[in-house]
Amino acid sequence: MLETAAALTVIAVLLAWPVPMLLARAAWPARAPATALVAWQAIALAGGLAMIGAPLSLAVAGYGDDLVRGLAGLVRAIVAGRAPASAMVLLAVAALLGLWLVGHLVVTLVQVARQRRRHAVLLQLLSSAHPTRAGARVIEGSAPVAYCLPRGSGSATVLSRGLLDLLDADELDAVVHHEDAHVRQRHDILLVAFRAWHSALPRFPVAALAEGRVAELVEMLADDRARRSIADAVLARAIHRVGEVGSASSAAAAARRAARLSAPPLAASERAAVVLGSVALVTVPTLWIALPALAGAGG
Template sequence: MFVTAVALMIVAVLLAGPVPIWLATADWPARSPAVALVLWQAIALAGGLSMIGSLLSFGLIPFGENLFEGIRSLAGHLVTGTLPAGTSFGSVLLLCAALILGSHLLLNLAATFSRAGRQHRRHRHLIGLLSDPLPSHSGTRVIEHDAPVAYCLPGATRSATVLSRGLLQLLNADQLRAVIAHERAHLLQQHHLVLLAFKSWHSALPWFPIANRAENAVALLVEMLADDQARRVVDDRTLATAIALVGSAHEVDPLGTDVELADGPDHPFDLVTPRVRRLITPPAPLTPSAVLFVAAGAAALLLLPTLLLSLA
């Protein structure tokens, strides 16, 4: 049990610092954003499981020789209100920490999705009242706003792409098709679910610097994925021009929950420049062997803590 707890702690430390820092600063994710997104999700899941599993394994050492025996013994002692010989305050503290951390992450995830659902429903209701349909594009609504704005509103049964009058006046027909294809890619690929999960992680651990780095990196990757879908509709230069024109005026929350104007140097993260650069000078995609290597690494990250806990 002790060896397993130490191994899980090492994995948790690596996934809390060096690995995500390396991934966030690497150049290759722009070459294959879908593969990089899978890796980010594996890092987040494996990191959380390793962190909770390490605390749990350390705390269960006095209760048994392996994880399952320790959990059964702990349940029995909770019923009788006793503790086994050799149980220290530190063991109890670690068990409480594992319970609190796991509960905090799960409850925060549920609260984030619930809050986003309410915001989306309220936003869709307001858009229905304050916008008009765009006849040439089904599922697209136009709001009377001078700034160029484009975002998507996901929904279980009804989704919408929202454009502003200012955007329609700014872009030509090809650029407008690119923007609409980009926003619809967000809806089709359910990017809001991934973004909400990482938003939840960041809000649950706001003091954890890697959570902020991960949320920013994932937000950029889903924008690149939507760009790749739009590239099937228009050429790269047209899409890059549309992104630059719209992005220079504002930045939209990818979840469609808030529409905020950029505030210059205080703006938290640049989702425009890397995408325009990627379209102007497209990097070569990862080779099939590199994709397989990264996918295998993501699978190994997910399996490692699970195997360590099962073998404890």
């Protein structure tokens, strides 16, 4: 189990800094946003599991050849009052890390649900149904904004008066298709998960970086879905027009999103390699420490 603990520590360190930095700097994610999102999820999940698994396997080292038997052995030793303090501290560290991460996920889910509920109440009183677009709501306001409030079956796409004045009918179609994609593909679940990861590790720059990148990739994914029914040039025009009105940083992000529309998508073989690597990142260490037979055969 000592080798396992060492291996998990190495994995945790790699996934906490160099691997996400490489992914954040890479250019290919803009050409394969769905694939890049799989990679980000694998990094976050495998990183979290390795972070918990490293102290856990160190704690149970000497009580069994694999995690299950080792944990059973340690629990028996604790009950009998024979467990060393070091093992109990390591076990507590692993348990607290797990609780910390899960706790932040739960708190974030509750917070976001409450904020969405409040926003939905405001919308109900302050917006009106769009005269022709089914399901779309209109708010009076000169800032050109379009967004969706994801609430499962109660999701709403909201357009401002300023946006209706700014865009022509085709561009508006592009915006609505983009927002529909967010609702249909449940992008809000991903955003909340990475929001929770960031709130659990607030001083950890990679968590902030990951949240930002995931948010940007989700926009690209929604663009790609909209492109099935909307010409690239129309979508690019809509992105430019809305982006220009906001801040410099939102204009820059809009320019990146428009520019990628003319780049070829990543080759299928490269996408498959990333997905396979991501699946392996999560499953191999987990199976290694959880499956007694595998761990017994491997050391």
